Amino acid sequence: MKVLITGAAGFIGNDLAIRLLERGDEVIGIDNLNDYYDPSLKEARLARVTGNPGFTDVRLDIADRDGVAEVFKKYKPDRVVNLAAQAGVRYSLENPNSYIDTNVVGFMNILEGCRYNDVEHLVYASSSSVYGSNTKMPFSVHDNVDHPVSIYAATKKANELMAHTYSHLYRxxxxxxxxxxxxxxxxxxxMALFLFTRKILAGEPIDVFNYGKHRRDFTYIDDIVEGVVRTLDRVAQPNPEWSGEHPDAASSTGPYALYNIGNNEPVELMHYIEVLEDCLGIKAEKNMLPLQAGDVPDTYADVQDLVRDVGYKPDMSVEQGVANFVDWYREYYRVKGAAGGK
Incomplete structure (x- = not known):
């Protein structure tokens, strides 16, 4: 297939591009390499794929309507994965306009590109943050999610609504x-793991919100990418049993679907930190702080639909996943520390 990936220099987008190229797909990667975080890390990610003859590097902001239209017209992708986004709950408190520009305006441009160029399937990143004030655990895609607690979450909910409209109107x-x-x-x-690792190795205190009582369904990158690939290969279909009297939030009379991709095993933040301390061989100095505005105390994914439809369930343990990250971090940043005499 010819697959267009937006956010191809990003964390998930780059790993997805590698995976698709390895199986023989052609990848058109869009990214604007903005400076929300270190662009040199994004450049290093891109360097992992730019030598592959199946990869096309396009430097573009998806909020550029004419630019996006031209990319679709030129490359005619079979399928599209939209991973470009202004991410981060806390940053959305400081700069909400950037979330509208990329996550809403940009996504609209992607939808239009798909509509006018006969794209077979659009897969896009939403977020567990859409569950907002929900407290029923585990979070299910069939539950109502009308109470976001950050503008980031609101834009992701908007993406789901916009996608539904295009599935309904244009099939x-x-x-x-x-x-x-x-x-x-x-x-x-x-993100927390990166911030904690950098500060602990530098001998600086780490900020621990909600006094470490957060529970998060930490999901390893390989599990996320496997879920993306499997859902990309399974084109969304209408639900013939859908009823307006008892509307199911995760399906539609149009070809529309929603899935959680989570580890299905929430871990308390303090345990996550303890695992990191063990991997680094250093105890962290902790600033214990209250829950920050826009954050939710717990996340826990119900992944039954994912298992049923694509036969996959994320399963990487936090202990192994954090160890893999620490090994990469030491090598990439050439950092020595306490663990193992490194």
């Missing part, structure tokens, strides 16, 4: 994937 098959706290090698520097 464009769309699949939304609610990712749960993705971590692993080549990860994002603004």
């Amino acid at each position: 464009l098959p769309t699949t939304g994937l609610r990712f749960f706290t993705v971590y692993g090698p080549w990860g994002r520097p603004d």
Whole structure:
């Protein structure tokens, strides 16, 4: 297939591009390499794929309507995976406009590109943050998610609604994937594992929100990518049993689907930190802080639909996943520390 990936220099997009290229797909990768975090890390990720003859590197902001239209017209992708986004709950408190520009305007441009170029299937990143104020665990794609607690979450909910409209009106098959706290090698520097590792190795205290009582369904990058590939290969279909009297949030009369991709095993933040301390061989100095605005205390993914439809369930243990990240971090940044005499 010819697959267009937006956010191809990003954490998930880059690993997905590698996986698709390895199986023989052609990949058109869009990214604007913005400076939300260190662009040199994004450049290093891209260097892993730019030598592959099946990869086309396109530097573009998806908020550029004419630019996106031209890419679709020129390359005519069979399928599209939209992973480009302004990410981060906390940053959305400081700069909400950037979330509208990329996550709403940009996504609209992708939908239009798919609509006018006969794309077979659009898969796009949603987020566990859409569950917002929900407290019924585990979070199910069949539950109502109308109470987001950050503008980031609101934009991801908007993506699901926009995709549904295009599935309904234009019969464009769309699949939304609610990712749960993705971590692993080549990860994002603004996320907890990266921040904690850098500060612990530098001898600096780490900020531990909600006094460490958060529970997160930490999901390893390889598990996320496997879920993306399997859902990309399974084109969304209409649900013939869908009823407006008892509407199912995860399906439609149009070719529309939603899935959680999470480890299905929430871990308390303090245990996550303890695993990291063991891997580094260093105890962290901790600033214990209250729950930050926009955050939710717990996430826990119900993945029954994913297992039923694509036969896959994420299963990487936090202990192994964190160890893999630490090994990558030491090598990439050439950092020595306490563990194992490194």
